[in-house]
Amino acid sequence: MPLFNDILDMIYPRYCMGCDSLLDSDDVVCFDCMDELPYTDFFKHDNNPIKEIFYGRIIIQHGGSLLFYTKESLTQRLIFNLKYENNHHAGKLIGILMAKELSSTDWINEIDVIIPMPMHRKKQRVRGYNQATIIAQSLSDNLNIPMNEEIIIKSIHTETQTHKTREERWQSMQHVFEVKDKNALAGKHILLVDDVITTGASIEACGNKILSIENTKLSIATAAYAL
Template structure:
């Protein structure tokens, strides 16, 4: 009884609320209530070969497997959560969603034997302005589940690129071509890598970075995005 009273008193002054809807009806170790978790549009692509994410890269880059955890939709919960991660400094939700992604990968036979996670890098000035790379935060959550290291210093973005949002496919590729460079080839040589970012649309940025990684001897590559905005 005393423990129950103490919990209620703490909750009164320091409420634990859902980051999706603001409800206080959620578990202590969760950032989203059950209703919001249920509202997240999972793809289940991790379980299926030749899924829509893999088809994006057919003929463009050789991949072992690819996955996006959720479907992206404007004005939907997933967009609001990604916005919190990228622009509101909410790294906690990024780790949480990364852990959910990690569980999907863990339950799939298609993402076994991964050696390391590679967050898709931001241009240094952009990362300094934001304070962190959202892809690294997502990787931290995935790493918590898969227990594999995050290598966030082996590849760098060497060219500033304009936002991809309003560009068509060809413009997106031209915008990111030759943007990446491997800084530590020995750290990834012969390894099975998982390249991670928040959203995949045309795949141009993943392709540019992935092809750079695949120039290193005996690298195998898979791709994971938190959300799929491909049309």
């Protein structure tokens, strides 16, 4: 709804999420704050903390996070606005920046399809959208790689996992994802996209499902890496 958004911009001018300065209509972060974004540069290195998270758990070809996620950081504000404030512009920006980083890797052309981390339909109904899909769609648009958000679904709703041990989390995650069309993914290299990575438990569970399909390869890209 571009026209509707233009009208909204006239009524509600946008302010930089970093410093509150007034912005030109389509931005969410000003030039100065853009320069200050805490890039991890993980995509530039084949061995990085994201690859390390999954050592001995699942085999991933390539993996990385765009930004460091720390408390009170601009990354946190971008993610918060994307997740809870219905601010799709924040997700689009993340997708654009991620696409830029990924286009300079020597492997992005191997990716056949981008899949956003699935969200349970109940949760999505409440929120109205899946924030990982916003990032994945922007990434897809900017890299010209197809995105598919229907092929894998989260069929079991999981409660917050923070009180559980890693083993308990792993156990409870094993059957929550469902692949709707295995044939469509067979032989494909899939880039799984999520907003923030912490323990990697849900990525591992979803990744396991993907890797159980014949001849698939898995790579991972997340917007932010929580230390």
